[in-house]
Amino acid sequence: MVTLKDIGLRLGISPTQVSRALGGYPDVSDDTRQRVEDAVRQLGYRPNPNALRLKAGRSGVVGLVVPENSEQEESNILLEILLGLAVEFWKRDVLVVLNVLPKAAPSTKSYTRLFRQAAVDGFVVVNPSADPGLLAFLMAESIPFVTHGRAATTAGHAFVDLDNRAVGQIMAARLADLGHRDIAFVDGPQDSFSAEERLSGLSGVLAARGLSQRDDLIHRGMMTEQFGEAAVLSLFKNPDRAPTAIMVGNLVLATGVMRGLQRLGLSVPGDVSVMAHDDVLARYPRTTLTPDLSGTASPFTEAWGDIAGFLGQAIDGKNPGGLQKLIAPVAVQGASVAAPARA
Amino acid sequence: MVTLKDIGLRLGISPTQVSRALGGYPDVSDDTRQRVEDAVRQLGYRPNPNALRLKAGRSGVVGLVVPENSEQEESNILLEILLGLAVEFWKRDVLVVLNVLPKAAPSTKSYTRLFRQAAVDGFVVVNPSADPGLLAFLMAESIPFVTHGRAATTAGHAFVDLDNRAVGQIMAARLADLGHRDIAFVDGPQDSFSAEERLSGLSGVLAARGLSQRDDLIHRGMMTEQFGEAAVLSLFKNPDRAPTAIMVGNLVLATGVMRGLQRLGLSVPGDVSVMAHDDVLARYPRTTLTPDLSGTASPFTEAWGDIAGFLGQAIDGKNPGGLQKLIAPVAVQGASVAAPARA
DNA sequence: TTGTAAGCGTTATCAC
DNA sequence: GTGATAACGCTTACAA
Numbered sequence: 001m002v003t004l005k006d007i008g009l010r011l012g013i014s015p016t017q018v019s020r021a022l023g024g025y026p027d028v029s030d031d032t033r034q035r036v037e038d039a040v041r042q043l044g045y046r047p048n049p050n051a052l053r054l055k056a057g058r059s060g061v062v063g064l065v066v067p068e069n070s071e072q073e074e075s076n077i078l079l080e081i082l083l084g085l086a087v088e089f090w091k092r093d094v095l096v097v098l099n100v101l102p103k104a105a106p107s108t109k110s111y112t113r114l115f116r117q118a119a120v121d122g123f124v125v126v127n128p129s130a131d132p133g134l135l136a137f138l139m140a141e142s143i144p145f146v147t148h149g150r151a152a153t154t155a156g157h158a159f160v161d162l163d164n165r166a167v168g169q170i171m172a173a174r175l176a177d178l179g180h181r182d183i184a185f186v187d188g189p190q191d192s193f194s195a196e197e198r199l200s201g202l203s204g205v206l207a208a209r210g211l212s213q214r215d216d217l218i219h220r221g222m223m224t225e226q227f228g229e230a231a232v233l234s235l236f237k238n239p240d241r242a243p244t245a246i247m248v249g250n251l252v253l254a255t256g257v258m259r260g261l262q263r264l265g266l267s268v269p270g271d272v273s274v275m276a277h278d279d280v281l282a283r284y285p286r287t288t289l290t291p292d293l294s295g296t297a298s299p300f301t302e303a304w305g306d307i308a309g310f311l312g313q314a315i316d317g318k319n320p321g322g323l324q325k326l327i328a329p330v331a332v333q334g335a336s337v338a339a340p341a342r343a
Numbered sequence: 344m345v346t347l348k349d350i351g352l353r354l355g356i357s358p359t360q361v362s363r364a365l366g367g368y369p370d371v372s373d374d375t376r377q378r379v380e381d382a383v384r385q386l387g388y389r390p391n392p393n394a395l396r397l398k399a400g401r402s403g404v405v406g407l408v409v410p411e412n413s414e415q416e417e418s419n420i421l422l423e424i425l426l427g428l429a430v431e432f433w434k435r436d437v438l439v440v441l442n443v444l445p446k447a448a449p450s451t452k453s454y455t456r457l458f459r460q461a462a463v464d465g466f467v468v469v470n471p472s473a474d475p476g477l478l479a480f481l482m483a484e485s486i487p488f489v490t491h492g493r494a495a496t497t498a499g500h501a502f503v504d505l506d507n508r509a510v511g512q513i514m515a516a517r518l519a520d521l522g523h524r525d526i527a528f529v530d531g532p533q534d535s536f537s538a539e540e541r542l543s544g545l546s547g548v549l550a551a552r553g554l555s556q557r558d559d560l561i562h563r564g565m566m567t568e569q570f571g572e573a574a575v576l577s578l579f580k581n582p583d584r585a586p587t588a589i590m591v592g593n594l595v596l597a598t599g600v601m602r603g604l605q606r607l608g609l610s611v612p613g614d615v616s617v618m619a620h621d622d623v624l625a626r627y628p629r630t631t632l633t634p635d636l637s638g639t640a641s642p643f644t645e646a647w648g649d650i651a652g653f654l655g656q657a658i659d660g661k662n663p664g665g666l667q668k669l670i671a672p673v674a675v676q677g678a679s680v681a682a683p684a685r686a
Numbered sequence: 687t688t689g690t691a692a693g694c695g696t697t698a699t700c701a702c
Numbered sequence: 703g704t705g706a707t708a709a710c711g712c713t714t715a716c717a718a
Contacts, residue, residue, distance in 0.1 A: 344711090346710095346711055346712085347711070347712070347713095348711080358711085358712080359712095359713080359714085362712070362713060362714090363713090363714095366713080390711080390712075391710085391711050391712070393710085393711080393712095394710075394711035394712045394713090395711085395712065395713090397710090397711085397712080398711080398712050398713055398714095399712095399713090
């Protein structure tokens, strides 16, 4: 490994001066600077990152905490998050280390080991609702962190999340405007905060218009094609109680929903209107369904920069309570909604 | 941050002695050791990892190189790899940082930045066939690395891979034993080395028995359900030329294959025998198909320990040419194969 | 059994 | 414009 000393030795100057030349300090003669730069190129010098870190008192490393038991069908989303964050932090000369949260009884003890040993400046916590105790621990230890997504309580910690309530509101408003009254809701399980938020968006819109919500049209479960299909079959079991529109949590679920409708011989939007939210993934082509689904979309990609920025500020000691951002979804105009067939 | 000096000051001893006490050196009085340990607990002392790394001349960090443009449908496999390796290295007190290989024209320059800046002791390269130039670069720079999977040339570098040729052989032998002659092959694309190996396993078995191979029964493409289904439809377009058995690369493809057969009204194994390889993923329940598929299986999980071990040895300067391992697949007895209906 | 001192590779401070 | 020195926190000869 080539060091500043090596270069100094070779050029007959002190390491200090080499450092200055490389650091772009003004008080270095042009001649010296030139020779240093040449030598650096020739010898292939690279600053020793460990020395820099020791000097700076920072590791330049952030931890990426991901729960061991991630939703199986969400693997492409999780991967998108991991890779997206790695790239974003890399731009900022920050390394991202993977911390897998032990599935079995994550205790304060395992956290401690995680944080002491990882020796990172801060953490990004993915899917924080998977382990609320973790956030409490981090806050108590005043370890800088930002979450992607939210758990129920967000007071005083930094997060970046999609505005899922707006997602629910946009879809519900569109459907209600068209005259739909029996709107089904197919989304993630009870402990999914994002699904909860979208449902509350729907409820709010209905309430504001004096419409009542039918609990029997709410289907929550795993975000798999299978569950989407099963939910549809269940929804249309009794034709008298069937919905005229369906709001779906994401495109995986929607794929199952559309398959179910097809199996039942129901046309979209002729018989049923369908809206879905699309977490646009940069690394995956958009799922193509027929007809094109109306609904909402949000580019995940937007989040990475915000998360990296927030974490940087949190590490710099800024009050994390102010570092919160909701990403607004955009409405997507497809061809899967129409006024209800029966008035 | 609490340092050795702080503890020494508090206890009226030198930092050196504190270090020794903590390091488990014998020449420390029991009394001193006790007091040090107490102080450590009280003050919450943690060794500064950056100082350790600088001192040791090693970072205790390995890079995990993943291609930006990973196969979309393989995301759960890639995630399994990332998390599996992270956990395995974590056990060995080694951190894993994510390095995403730039999609656009990965140049020597981008590699250089990646490797110098990352300041890691070595790399695990996932899916090396995605970028052969990378391996050449790493070897030329004599940077320690281990690949998971292989590209065509493996001379002189460490790798851990499934023995895909054996996979092909096991399936082909079983089918040939039952009397199948027209065996279709549905697997990954041309540039997939694993698919290539499995095909060569099939070819070898056929050749050894004096059977000829029908190129029109070979379908290679993306490992998606869609492609699997399309391949089946194509295979049975002309009934006279249809296969009596199908070998499938993985369970995602197999799901599509089974759906295709169902659509065609073909029963398994009555009309067609199906065998598939199952990369058993620890984090995902085994895909359940009806009937249970016969074929081969290999627990991915086995690979992590080997990879971590190999990389450790490579970092310690061991000749990487000797660090190569093929994991043997096991035969899986399902209910999806039978003798061909027509002799 | 303990302390002193040097060194890992950098950069900031101070002096010349 | 340049060089010596100290310091970041730790380990390890070498002394005592």
